[in-house]
Amino acid sequence: MTAIDTSPTTAAPAPGTPLTGTTPTSSDHLRSPLSGTSSSGTDFSGSHLSGTVLATPPTAELHLHVEGTLEPELVFALADRNDVDLPFASVDELRAAYSFGSLQEFLDLYYACTAVLQTAQDFHDLAWAYLERAHAQGLRHVEMFFDPQAHTSRDVDVDEVIDGLTQALGEARERFGITGGLILCFLRHLPVGDAAATLESVAHRASDLIGVGLDSSEVGFPPAAFARVFDRARALGLHVVAHAGEEGPPSYVTDALDLLRVERVDHGVRSLEDDALVARLVADRVPLTVCPLSNLRLAVVSDLAEHPLPRMLEAGLLVTVNSDDPAYFGGYVGDNYEALRDVLGLDDDMLALLATNSVEASFADAGRKAELTAEVQAWREARRAA
Ligand code: ES4
Ligand code: ZN
Secondary structure, three states: OOOOOOOOOOOOOOOOOOOOOOOOOOOOOOOOOOOOOOOOOOOOOHHHHHHOOOOOOOEEEEEEEHHHHOOHHHHHHHHHHHOOOOOOOOHHHHHHOOOOOOHHHHHHHHHHHHHHOOOHHHHHHHHHHHHHHHHHOOEEEEEEEEOOHHHHOOOOOHHHHHHHHHHHHHHHHHHHOOEEEEEEEEEOOOOHHHHHHHHHHHHHHHHHOOEEEEEOOOOOOOHHHHHHHHHHHHHOOOEEEEEEOOOOOHHHHHHHHHOOOOOEEEEOHHHHHOHHHHHHHHHOOOEEEEOHHHHHHOOOOOOHHHOOHHHHHHOOOEEEEOOEOHHHHOOOHHHHHHHHHHHHOOOHHHHHHHHHHHHHHOOOOHHHHHHHHHHHHHHHHHHHHO
8 A cells, every 4th residue: 555646647635634545643553763673574675676686785774854755746745635835836847946056955945845744644645655765776774854843833743743754664664674763853054942942842752763963054054053952862862963064164074073972974075175084984983974966966066977975985984875855856765876886887896885884874773783784795695696
């Protein structure tokens, strides 16, 4: 059963009714985000899909904004369901607007489209659509970012957001054996007091979260202001990550490490401009969640052939591959691996290394990491035999 149907010919249901599928009003299918593994005995590994070996490895995705998985068809389906007026006449017109010169240009559209997301059902359908697509590309574990302030600012209850996303993740675990959970991101362009209040509003359900992150407009919003909020998140038992060094300078990466004490750096590509920082990231095995197609579409690099990822690997950095906002940037996680093969010439050994890095860099428990590492090895062997 598919939880959404975004085909253009689908008749729009009345506002508030599910498009298809179940209404996630209870938490009876929920699981704690990272504990346990599939127990059905089913081969969930990416390599079994469609009876052939996938061209890209089974992987963990650690840098994925669920709001950035909002495909234009779903924008229109949810707008119909919720009676939201859109400033675009058609799916094609909206997709044509997906042409960005900078992070800010993208973010303006990204926040505008969140207007269609209102109920737990909407958030469920959004996440489920992503999980189905990413499953088809070999996704095995996801640590999913969400931006509560983009929704609470529109009077959407944060519990609706968390309930819907958690329900979808629970279903993905049952049906696909995909593990993972949620990382709550603070919007750094808003006052730090908003971030602190957001964290307190979910403190009672910290067990529904893996961690916190920091995203949105980077330049002009350095990490320092968020140090106390991150202290509080750690005190709640949450992991901490932050976007740094996407458009911002390497000093933002250093500050994220020193002041926020992040365990991973999201993007971090500009770290290469600071040799001492690179040495530190290598020595401490700090993972960087790199997003090649995002970097291309947001003009962080002018050409994928010039992407620094190969240099980052050569430097010994713990690099992972991720899709960031796949609906907007032209590709899901497997598409990002594919692009690295096609444009940068990375071979199966390199792709397997990147997938193994994603497992190491994840917040999965040791048992799950061992399972996923074995799946990557099995993929590598299957590719050799194919
Ligand atoms: C984002 Cl690519 C990127 N950078 C910063 N914040 C974001 N939110 C969604 N995508
Ligand atoms: Zn991002």
